[in-house]
Amino acid sequence: MATLKKEDPQVAKLIELETERQKTMLEMIPSENHTSPAVREALGSIMTDKYAEGYPGKRYYAGLEYYDKLETLCIERAKKLFKVPHANVQPYSGSPANMAVYMATCNPGETVTGMALPMGGHLTHGWKVNFSAKFFNSVQYGVDEKTNLIDYEAVRKIVEAAKPKLMWVGATAYPRIFDWAKFREIADSVGAYLAADIAHIAGLVVAGVHPSPVPYVHIVSTTTHKTLRGPRGGMIMVTDEGLKKDPELAKKIDKAVFPGLQGGPHMNRVAALAVCLKEASTPAFKKYGKQVVKNAKALAEELKKLGFKLITGGTENHLLLLDLRNKNISGSDAHIRLEKAGIIINKNSIPFDPNPPFKPSGIRMGTPAITTQGMKEKEMKIIAGFINEVISDEKSVFKIGQKVKTLCRKFPLP
């Protein structure tokens, strides 16, 4: 950052401070990760300078020879990695990607369905404050009150009654594997488009530790910065099943992204995504994805031994959702206290939470970023102990904070 330090020391200082924070704290928000230096170099490149409205070979601006080559390279890498016939790499992020899926498949006012936010779903899957419920008739499904697992028969009943045009599968706080085949059967019973939002689990799908939705769903949307470990951004893919259902679907998605919703794509992000997709196609990334899940399971087992209550009793993916009511602390107080000790997690609602979303009963945590740093099962046990001490005793915050720093120093950022 030599130039930046000289030109704008204020900004350089803040970046330095954030770097130091990331080096010395445990980043355990399940939707976050640490990118590689190569991804960051591409993101900080000259590819940010130009407009590139349109698609490769069909642009509205001149001077785009290399931008065309770059976007084509990125698209081809996405298609190969996820085994899909069509990919759009332009969405600015996950919500704009999902917005384009609605625009490509539904007219305003039509019925759509997805998992409710407090049950672990995403805002854009039809939650009441979001565009997806304001512009469409949203009918939501949830999880079973006893098991907190998706009850596929209950989903089937809701879908059969609502007859949605578009059905979402995907979540931000569901620690279990999705049965794509069952969702497809349900979608087919009403002729709905089935969209998988794999934002949280894209890297796990690539690593083969979560089944791929590609053989079952029509559309796959994702962010690219969570378990996939790329730059912040979004992506939409159309599957062979999607093209069978609607041969125009790929064109509809592209038209929805541009000119339907967006202007010029952020091509520095596309460059960084291309790098991320190359990294994600290596054996090392598969190993990483497997370790993410092993670590989450190890952390879950250790926390259970320490008396923590895990929603659904454990995890099969990268995240854990804890019900803290037996620990006599709210999710928000736990989040503040853990942050003081350098452990960064989310306060989070649990299914059927009696408390409001701003002071929920749970916390959400995950292993993608700490696994990138090279931590393994041994460290998960240590971290579970830290979390237990901080939650049980407020006075331990400083002492644990020091231990967190010592641990982090042993596992440098990429």
Ligand code: DSN
């Ligand atoms: N904001 C993301 C998360 O934290 O899960 C979802 O988009």
